[in-house]
Amino acid sequence: MKVVGVLLRIEWLKTVKRRAFxxxxxxxxxxxxxxxxxxxxxxRRNPNLSYALPESWPDILGAATGIGPFFAGxxxxxxxxxxxxWRTARQNVIDGLSxxxxxxxxxMLLAGLVLLFIATAVLIGVGGTLLSPSEGGLGILRPxxxxxxxxxxxxxxxxxxxxxxxxxxxxxxxxxxGILFLYLIVEEAIIGLISQAGGALRRxxxxxxxxxxxxxxxxxxxxxxxLADVNAKRxxxxxxxxxxxxxxxxxxxxxxYSAIFLGAAFLSMRQRDL
Amino acid sequence: xxxxxxxxxxxxxGTSTAKSVLAVDRISFAVEEGQVxxxxxxxxxxxxxxxxxxxxxxxxxxGRFTLLGASxxxxxxxxxxxxxxxxxxxxxxxxxxxxxxxxxxxxVKGVGRPRIEECLELVGLSDRAKHRxxxxxxxxxxxxxxxxxxxxxxxxxxxxxxANGLDPQGIREIREIIRILADRGKTIFLSSHLLAExxxxxxxxxxxxxxxxxxWGAVAEVVGEGSAVLLRAEDTEALxxxxxxxxxATSVRRTDEGxxxxxxADDLASVTRxxxxxxxxxxxxxxxxxxxxxxxxxxxxxAVDSMTEIAS
Ligand SMILES: Nc1ncnc2c1ncn2[C@@H]1O[C@H](COP(=O)(O)OP(=O)(O)OP(=O)(O)O)[C@@H](O)[C@H]1O
Ligand SMILES: [Mg+2]
Numbered sequence: 008m009k010v011v012g013v014l015l016r017i018e019w020l021k022t023v024k025r026r027a028f029x030x031x032x033x034x035x036x037x038x039x040x041x042x043x044x045x046x047x048x049x050x051r052r053n054p055n056l057s058y059a060l061p062e063s064w065p066d067i068l069g070a071a072t073g074i075g076p077f078f079a080g081x082x083x084x085x086x087x088x089x090x091x092x093w094r095t096a097r098q099n100v101i102d103g104l105s106x107x108x109x110x111x112x113x114x115m116l117l118a119g120l121v122l123l124f125i126a127t128a129v130l131i132g133v134g135g136t137l138l139s140p141s142e143g144g145l146g147i148l149r150p151x152x153x154x155x156x157x158x159x160x161x162x163x164x165x166x167x168x169x170x171x172x173x174x175x176x177x178x179x180x181x182x183x184x185g186i187l188f189l190y191l192i193v194e195e196a197i198i199g200l201i202s203q204a205g206g207a208l209r210r211x212x213x214x215x216x217x218x219x220x221x222x223x224x225x226x227x228x229x230x231x232x233x234l235a236d237v238n239a240k241r242x243x244x245x246x247x248x249x250x251x252x253x254x255x256x257x258x259x260x261x262x263x264y265s266a267i268f269l270g271a272a273f274l275s276m277r278q279r280d281l
Numbered sequence: 282x283x284x285x286x287x288x289x290x291x292x293x294x295g296t297s298t299a300k301s302v303l304a305v306d307r308i309s310f311a312v313e314e315g316q317v318x319x320x321x322x323x324x325x326x327x328x329x330x331x332x333x334x335x336x337x338x339x340x341x342x343x344g345r346f347t348l349l350g351a352s353x354x355x356x357x358x359x360x361x362x363x364x365x366x367x368x369x370x371x372x373x374x375x376x377x378x379x380x381x382x383x384x385x386x387x388x389v390k391g392v393g394r395p396r397i398e399e400c401l402e403l404v405g406l407s408d409r410a411k412h413r414x415x416x417x418x419x420x421x422x423x424x425x426x427x428x429x430x431x432x433x434x435x436x437x438x439x440x441x442x443x444a445n446g447l448d449p450q451g452i453r454e455i456r457e458i459i460r461i462l463a464d465r466g467k468t469i470f471l472s473s474h475l476l477a478e479x480x481x482x483x484x485x486x487x488x489x490x491x492x493x494x495x496x497w498g499a500v501a502e503v504v505g506e507g508s509a510v511l512l513r514a515e516d517t518e519a520l521x522x523x524x525x526x527x528x529x530a531t532s533v534r535r536t537d538e539g540x541x542x543x544x545x546a547d548d549l550a551s552v553t554r555x556x557x558x559x560x561x562x563x564x565x566x567x568x569x570x571x572x573x574x575x576x577x578x579x580x581x582x583x584a585v586d587s588m589t590e591i592a593s
Contacts, residue, residue, distance in 0.1 A: 013388060013389070013391070016388050017385055017388045017389060020381065020384055020385050020388060021374065021377075021385060024374070024376060024377050024381060025376065026376070093372060093373070093374060093375065094368075094369075094370070094372035095372050095373065095374055097338050097368060097372055098367075098368075098372035098373070098386070098429075099385075099389055100336070100337055100338050101336045101337070101338060101366050101367070101368055102386050102389040102390055102429070103358075103361050103362050103389050103390055103433075104389050105337075105358060280333065280338060280339040280340060281333075281338040281339070
């Protein structure tokens with residue numbers, strides 16, 4: 008238990024001194040707050056436009072899942088990869104941290120980032136409601152909101168652990184960022200291609216990490232009534248209905264991918280010399 | 282007790298036979314507690330690799346070693362808490378101040394703040410401790426690395442080329458800190474490619490070349506003792522010839538300074554008498570201390586050129 012405290016303290020000392028950390032968290036907060044700010048302004052100007060929790064959750068969580076995972080991945084790379092180029096990972100081990108514990112510290116850092124991002128989104132949601140003249144409906148957090156918030160957490164975890172893995176495998180932030188960006192750019196293209204394909208490929212492609220990420224971040228996957236509405240309108244216009252994997256399936260897949268990424272990083276960390 | 286013992290320690294980088302490098306090849310030697318031990322070798326001879334294995338950042342591919350009497354993963358982990366070490370360049374967070382960097386190291390080692398100030402004081406960095414590491418000169422970086430190794434008041438201090446890249450003044454400062462630590466009874470293991478440096482600071486040494494130990498022992502044994510004499514005369518050729526036939530001389534060789542002869546007995550009067558009898562009158566006769574460099578040249582032969590270059 009003492010070890011956990013030591014590792015948290017070390018990661019804290021290292022992280023708060025990095026400008027990249029504050030910039031990324033600040034940027035995430037600003038982007039997530041933009042729809043909230045607009046919502047509140049709208050509600051103040053026009054009494055018919057309501058803006059308050061819990062109805063504002065999809066808005067806020069949608070903005071957060073749009074950019075949060077990307078920031079989490081980039082931030083993990085910026086915080087972890089330089090430890091190898093500066094050789095501070097090596098020095099930490101020389102100073103008495105085992106390689107496994109060094110790595111455990113980075114996993115805690117990832118968990119901390121996920122919590123921080125979620126806390127930021129929650130603060131923005133609560134802040135927006137307090138500043139808005141509107142009254143929200145029943146409850147503050149409906150089960151569907153909770154599901155979407157879980158989706159945000161898992162998306163952050165998924166891309167964050169991919170960033171951690173790239174950092175540990177490549178050990179240099181430039182190339183690691185390059186590969187992450189490439190993946191994020193290619194992602195859209197591949198989803199587009201696969202959605203045109205048919206049969207088994209299309210079905211298996213549903214479980215690719217990028218598709219899991221995409222669906223986890225989509226409010227329609229978490230709010231069945233909204234999805235039903237949308238699909239009813241689409242049917243009216245003669246369009247195909249949209250379908251999403253079950254949230255449970257998405258969650259298991261995201262956790263499985265994260266476990267694979269974190270496991271690969273762990274093995275590399277343990278195996279290779281520093 | 283032994284501070285460090287190596288038994289056939291080996292490291293081969295890479296697995297494919299074509300590209301793999303045998304950096305350290307079955308080396309064995311021991312460092313006793315309280316010694317200031319110099320680990321000497323030219324560039325690329327395997328010093329850093331050896332130290333990396335001791336401090337746990339590099340996995341040996343063969344052999345084993347003990348640290349402060351401990352072995353095995355668990356034992357070594359525990360022993361490393363009583364060791365302070367640096368490997369190659371000073372490794373710190375560039376955007377953090379010297380003091381904050383020590384704060385991280387202290388957190389790893391489980392050491393409190395007062396000790397940080399003590400160590401900064403010892404290496405003379407207290408004034409600059411609040412400045413960022415990346416603004417430090419190389420000498421300051423090396424001194425911060427020394428401060429970091431001393432945080433946990435280690436029994437054994439392992440330094441990889443602590444004088445690397447420093448000017449004579451900087452080298453003198455590092456030497457002074459090492460002397461203070463040695464006086465406090467610490468065991469010090471330092472690597473260097475500077476022969477003179479090892480000769481001046483160390484009580485014991487090992488020489489590594491191409492991953493193999495070619496000599497090890499006490500500096501005094503090879504440098505201090507012995508009854509070698511340095512002789513000079515007008516006619517060096519005649520002097521050399523005469524000494525070759527002197528029955529008491531066990532070895533005779535030429536150096537830049539003159540003729541160096543090793544005598545069976547420390548009897549300088551007989552030498553002068555003998556040479557005068559041969560019609561050779563000495564302009565210089567003095568006891569001769571061979572340097573570690575000469576020992577080094579004796580034992581390594583092949584690497585003489587590159588080493589004398591480095592040593593000069
Ligand atoms: N990570 C690595 N991968 C492959 N080969 C390596 C690696 N590190 C070192 N070597 C090789 O191992 C040999 C020993 O290197 P090492 O760094 O231990 O030498 P050194 O004695 O510390 O040299 P220097 O005085 O230049 O610091 C060299 O041939 C080097 O090229
Ligand atoms: Mg080296």
